[in-house]
């Protein structure tokens with residue numbers, strides 16, 4: 001059973017800024033142990049997808065489609081079940097989550113909190129587990145008695161990862177979890193997270209605007225633009241050999257993992273992403289596309305398979321030929 005299955009997810013915010021269709025029909029599937037990097041410029045809807053996966057969107061937000069976490073429907077489950085699923089079924093490490101540690105409580109107590117809440121064990125037993133978890137994320141036992149302000153940024157982010165792992169979820173979403181850290185520490189924390197999820201067969205979605213970091217950590221990459229996926233495939237193909245011109249531009253903007261000196265204009269493109277409340281017609285990327293064609297302004301392009309494991313939403317991508325009837329007959333015969 002997939003750890004997470006998202007099917008035709010659509011999310012619209014309604015508020016003082018008007019109607020904002022932030023996510024416009026996204027489908028994703030992750031088996032246990034799968035790692036997926038979700039990339040795209042600011043405002044393309046990455047965090048909205050993450051928040052939806054745990055039903056953390058603001059009240060009044062319109063959501064349609066289906067989000068199945070380990071076979072359970074997140075969008076329709078009761079609040080009681082939802083409380084049980086958060087931390088224990090899936091957990092999110094947000095950008096700057098390290099600032100959300102409670103300054104007046106010692107570290108061990110905070111890591112122990114979800115364990116007490118979800119597993120009903122005593123505080124002492126949970127703190128013992130917390131210290132074991134801290135060792136697994138590379139923090140010495142004596143740090144258990146520290147307060148958050150006594151830890152460096154990297155150490156606090158390790159604490160957040162320990163909390164995310166505490167109740168053995170089947171899915172972890174890391175949303176720009178290491179962006180605030182310096183490059184060396186970022187690499188250490190990412191390697192740690194990668195190892196921990198692999199050991200435990202946890203599915204991981206890692207969100208970043210930096211495609212090179214995602215390609216290093218995740219087996220597959222998905223690139224979002226204006227609320228839609230524009231490309232999805234194996235990391236070693238999408239990073240460096242992308243089919244969609246937007247994914248190509250993102251790859252070119254982050255050519256080398258973790259080397260800020262090599263980073264060119266992070267957009268690598270003229271202009272900005274469109275206002276989600278006033279999207280261009282046809283392909284949303286066409287006004288910025290370096291290889292735009294006349295038909296792009298009038299044609300909505302959905303993801304098409306360039307290969308069985310690789311999809312891109314661009315008219316220039318030659319769709320894979322459909323399987324021949326003779327081959328199908330042979331498969332049936334087998």
Ligand SMILES: Nc1ncnc2c1ncn2[C@@H]1O[C@H](COP(=O)(O)OP(=O)(O)OP(=O)(O)O)[C@@H](O)[C@H]1O
Nearest residue numbers: 013015020022041042043044045046047048058276
């Ligand atoms: N609570 C909200 N109310 C109204 N609009 C929102 C809300 N949260 C996000 N948005 C809008 O939805 C769109 C998608 O935002 P989202 O934060 O998901 O993008 P993102 O790709 O994660 O960007 P970033 O990398 O900057 O976090 C943006 O236009 C954003 O302004």
